[in-house]
Amino acid sequence: MIWREKRTLLIVLGLLLAANTAFFFTYRVQYQNRLDDLDVRLAAAEDSLAAARAARLTAERQVQGYRKTEQDVAQVLDTHWSTQTRRFTALVAEVKRLAIASSLTPAAYVFDRADATTKSSGRKDTVGATEVGMSFTVEGTYQQVRRLINLLELSQQFVIIDRIQLTAATGDKLTLNLHLKTLFRDDSQTRAVATNRL
Numbered sequence: 001m002i003w004r005e006k007r008t009l010l011i012v013l014g015l016l017l018a019a020n021t022a023f024f025f026t027y028r029v030q031y032q033n034r035l036d037d038l039d040v041r042l043a044a045a046e047d048s049l050a051a052a053r054a055a056r057l058t059a060e061r062q063v064q065g066y067r068k069t070e071q072d073v074a075q076v077l078d079t080h081w082s083t084q085t086r087r088f089t090a091l092v093a094e095v096k097r098l099a100i101a102s103s104l105t106p107a108a109y110v111f112d113r114a115d116a117t118t119k120s121s122g123r124k125d126t127v128g129a130t131e132v133g134m135s136f137t138v139e140g141t142y143q144q145v146r147r148l149i150n151l152l153e154l155s156q157q158f159v160i161i162d163r164i165q166l167t168a169a170t171g172d173k174l175t176l177n178l179h180l181k182t183l184f185r186d187d188s189q190t191r192a193v194a195t196n197r198l
Contacts, residue, residue: 077185087157087184088132088184090157091134091157091159091182092109092134094155094156094157094159095109095134095136095152095157095159095180098148098151098152098155099136099138099148101147101151102140102144102145102147102148102151103140103144104138104139104140104144104145104148104176105138106136106137106138107136107137108136109134109135109136110134110135110136111132111133111134111135112132112133112135113130113131113132113133114130114131114133129183129184129185129186130183130184130186131181131182131183131184132181132182132183132184133162133179133180133181134179134180134181134182135177135178135179135180136177136178137175137176137177137178138175138176138178139173139174139175139176140173140174140176141172141173141174142172142174145166145174145176148176148178149161149164152180157182158182158183159180159181159182160180160181160182161178161179161180162179162180162181163177163178163179164176164177164178164179165177165178
């Protein structure tokens with residue numbers, strides 16, 4: 001028979017087949033372990049990447065919030081609490097405009113000035129601001145007076161109604177003595193106060 005004649009060749013082929021089969025199963029097990037290890041490392045790397053992206057997004061949001069806060073503070077300092085030279089004319093124009101919108105026209109305006117201070121622990125501390133007062137008298141109906149006060153309270157200018165004195169005049173006319181005040185930033189004092197408090 002043929003297998004007796006080719007016995008040596010068949011034995012060699014059988015040994016090669018057995019060796020290849022053993023090598024294949026051994027390699028397959030080791031290869032699978034390596035693949036599993038690589039899958040675990042890939043999952044860990046993806047988790048780490050997702051955490052880093054989330055941290056970056058959080059940091060970017062914090063930076064955007066910080067920049068927005070900086071812009072808001074700069075806007076408040078430049079528009080609402082600016083220096084007297086930058087804001088005084090706009091304040092007076094706004095008060096005059098609101099008086100005219102209320103159909104009231106003051107005969108004259110009186111201004112006064114004082115340094116703003118705060119009392120803490122029994123001593124006076126300057127806050128780096130100058131307080132300017134503005135007084136005027138108008139005469140009009142109750143609705144006109146009420147509208148003027150409402151417009152002053154809704155004004156975009158930083159203005160405080162300090163005192164109101166309302167007296168009856170003739171007929172349905174009222175006389176309103178109004179004292180407004182505002183604060184103007186004093187850059188030299190503000191810097192000194194900030195330096196002292198730091």
